[in-house]
Amino acid sequence: MPRSEYGPSTYGDRIAEVYDRIDALPSDEAEAAEFLASLAGSGPALELGIGTGRVAIPLAQRGVEVHGIDASEAMVAKLREKPGGREIPVNMGDFAEVQAPGGPYRLIFVVFNTFFALLTQEDQVRCFAGVAARLDTAGVFVIQAFVPDMTLFDRGSRVVVTDVDVDTAKLDLARLNPAAQEVTSQHVVLEAGQVMTYPVKLRYAWPSELDLMARLARLRLRERWSGWDRRPFGPSSGQHISVYEKPAAS
Numbered sequence: 254m255p256r257s258e259y260g261p262s263t264y265g266d267r268i269a270e271v272y273d274r275i276d277a278l279p280s281d282e283a284e285a286a287e288f289l290a291s292l293a294g295s296g297p298a299l300e301l302g303i304g305t306g307r308v309a310i311p312l313a314q315r316g317v318e319v320h321g322i323d324a325s326e327a328m329v330a331k332l333r334e335k336p337g338g339r340e341i342p343v344n345m346g347d348f349a350e351v352q353a354p355g356g357p358y359r360l361i362f363v364v365f366n367t368f369f370a371l372l373t374q375e376d377q378v379r380c381f382a383g384v385a386a387r388l389d390t391a392g393v394f395v396i397q398a399f400v401p402d403m404t405l406f407d408r409g410s411r412v413v414v415t416d417v418d419v420d421t422a423k424l425d426l427a428r429l430n431p432a433a434q435e436v437t438s439q440h441v442v443l444e445a446g447q448v449m450t451y452p453v454k455l456r457y458a459w460p461s462e463l464d465l466m467a468r469l470a471r472l473r474l475r476e477r478w479s480g481w482d483r484r485p486f487g488p489s490s491g492q493h494i495s496v497y498e499k500p501a502a503s
Contacts, residue, residue: 261370262325264370264451264452266328267450268440268451269305269328272305272331273331275451276423279365282307282308282311284481285308287481288481289360290315290316293360294317295318297319297320297356297360298358299356300322300361301367302323302348303329303341304325305328309321310336310338320343321342321344322345322348323343329343349376351380351383356389358389360394364397368380369455370453372454388499394497396463397494398493399457399492400490400492403431409430411426411427411428420444421445425439426441427439434457435456437453439451464495472497472499474496476495478494479493480492481494
């Protein structure tokens with residue numbers, strides 16, 4: 254059997270039906286919306302990889318005009334089913350291009366490690382450049398992402414049992430390619446005699462590498478936190494909320 258190709262819409266298309274219920278999904282949408290609203294003013298704001306609108310809808314409910322980009326029709330269909338979801342303009346496509354339905358934007362943001370869905374350094378650099386071109390002069394770019402931790406892998410692999418009961422088992426299987434900074438993983442659900450798999454590929458980057466991408470796009474780091482509640486970022490932080498801005502004109 255030939256291998257299936259993994260493309261920009263694969264993750265969303267495969268997981269859309271269960272995305273809002275997956276165990277790994279953080280329940281931080283209210284905190285995220287508050288943080289983002291404090292930066293957006295009345296907007297407009299643009300979410301890269303808007304998905305089912307987990308953060309975009311609470312942000313719009315706070316009076317911010319929100320737009321989105323996503324590659325998965327299945328994920329956006331779930332957004333459209335939610336109250337307020339039909340009012341959010343979404344451009345379908347790979348967000349590396351930052352082809353948006355409006356702008357310039359006061360806020361562009363990407364949450365829950367979604368920036369790492371861009372699978373090459375070239376695409377990530379291109380995304381930063383596209384963001385910089387779409388921001389207004391006072392605009393900011395916000396990224397929520399994990400801090401890479403190679404100690405989670407044993408000889409390049411990782412197996413984690415996330416849930417086991419009488420009728421269900423859930424596993425996360427991952428393989429690390431450190432040369433490409435790529436993680437290929439499967440969330441596997443065994444339930445009632447059925448096997449369901451949800452693939453994901455990520456090209457991770459350290460905060461310092463993201464800062465360099467920002468500099469190439471003529472952006473600079475304004476602030477970095479370890480959570481939406483603005484907890485200080487430090488050596489033991491597992492994630493970061495990074496806010497980039499355009500330098501003031503000299």
